[in-house]
Amino acid sequence: MNAEAWMAGKKKKAVICWELGAGLGHLNPIYQVAEELIRRQYDVWVLCKDLGSVHRVFKNVAADPDTRRGTDGKPGPEVGAGSKAGLQILQGPNLSPLAPQQAKSALCFADLLWTVGYHNPQQLKTVVMAWRALFDLIAPDVVFYDHSPTALLASADYSFKKVYLGSTFSCPPSSYPMGLFDPAAMQQAKAAEDQVMDVINSVNDSLGLPEIKQLQNLFDYYDYKIFTTVPNLDHYRGREVSKDEFFVSVDSFHVEKQVEWPAAGKTKVFGYLKSGQYLKKVLSYLIKSQCCTCLYIDGRFEIKQALPPNIKLINYPVSMPSVVESADVVLSNANLNTVIYLADKPVKQMVIPLSVEQGMLARTLVEKKLAAWLNPDTAASVEELTESVISGNKFVVGKAERDGVGEQKSAGELLGLALDVVL
Structure with a gap:
């Protein structure tokens, strides 16, 4: 078999990163994107923040392929080494946050990064290196980032496609300071971002990665952005949407169990x-x-x-x-x-x-x-x-x-259309 024929038959690989945040709001979109990628014949790696919560959505983790079923009772993506469906779920690298008593009220997005672990340059460097080791090991064609700024930071010099996936909150519009929560605290927010950028660039310098002038330049690494919401509910006002940005409200995860109400009470x-x-x-x-x-x-x-x-x-x-x-x-x-x-x-x-x-x-x-x-x-x-x-x-x-909050197309159709462009 020649090289061209071998490459033609080789399955593409996708990674979905989940680094920060918690709950079904992250797992549900990850599951739906993973499912669609598998349908498109991708091998998929989910590098997640919390393996202990994965079973809440990925119900089909089982040793016997015949027992791998989704919550609707139908066969779902298989999980495990060598599985036919090509889905692997691994623990992703994590930062250690500041203790609650040390954290300050966030004035901007940089304050959040400082609190979750960007206060510690050595720790940040170690986690960046861990992400890079995983990217080297998997050699993906495309990477999706759900609230994963450190994974994005680690991706600076890789050629794979980089796609944001998640709420608008975790991907603010370009500005300085980025993601300003309190307009009255503009100067304090700029100082906070400058402090975080000093840490980021000290890590980049030690690893031979390019300098980043402002936080918005880190988010420029994204080739595409898939926001799992609708425009009317964007966390930030006045976002100018480009042709590489998509709003895709995901489906509510299918659960068979019906709500059962107490016997007493009216409303x-x-x-x-x-x-x-x-x-x-x-x-x-x-x-x-x-x-x-x-x-x-x-x-x-x-x-x-x-x-x-x-x-x-x-x-x-x-x-x-x-x-x-x-x-x-x-x-x-x-x-x-x-x-x-x-x-x-x-x-x-x-x-x-x-x-x-x-x-x-x-x-x-x-x-x-x-x-x-x-x-x-x-x-x-x-x-x-x-x-x-x-x-x-x-x-x-x-x-x-x-009016204007709902979409004319189904969530599944919108996700499919976005992935048609991204992939």
């Missing part, structure tokens, strides 16, 4: 919430309100008291279409995939943002009257707002207010 409230102390205040009001409540709590959350018959806690995802069909109100932390899925559905949303990213999205949702913002730090706020949302007296989502 049905479904919650998809991260664990945390704030839940005690929210739960206290929901108990008092006599709402028929089902809460999916992501993470460890201990309840010492016995729950009344109108409250049910679950630790597994359920079918979102089944929630939409029966719920009156959905509570979330302004999780991107959740709010997009619900934006054009006849169900009221309440959001409790826990991060800068979720807060930015929550403000847009409130402005567009797509959700109400609940502040659990004020007991009166929890009670008053929840009651007004449930009763419908103060918060009503009208169809006209949702």
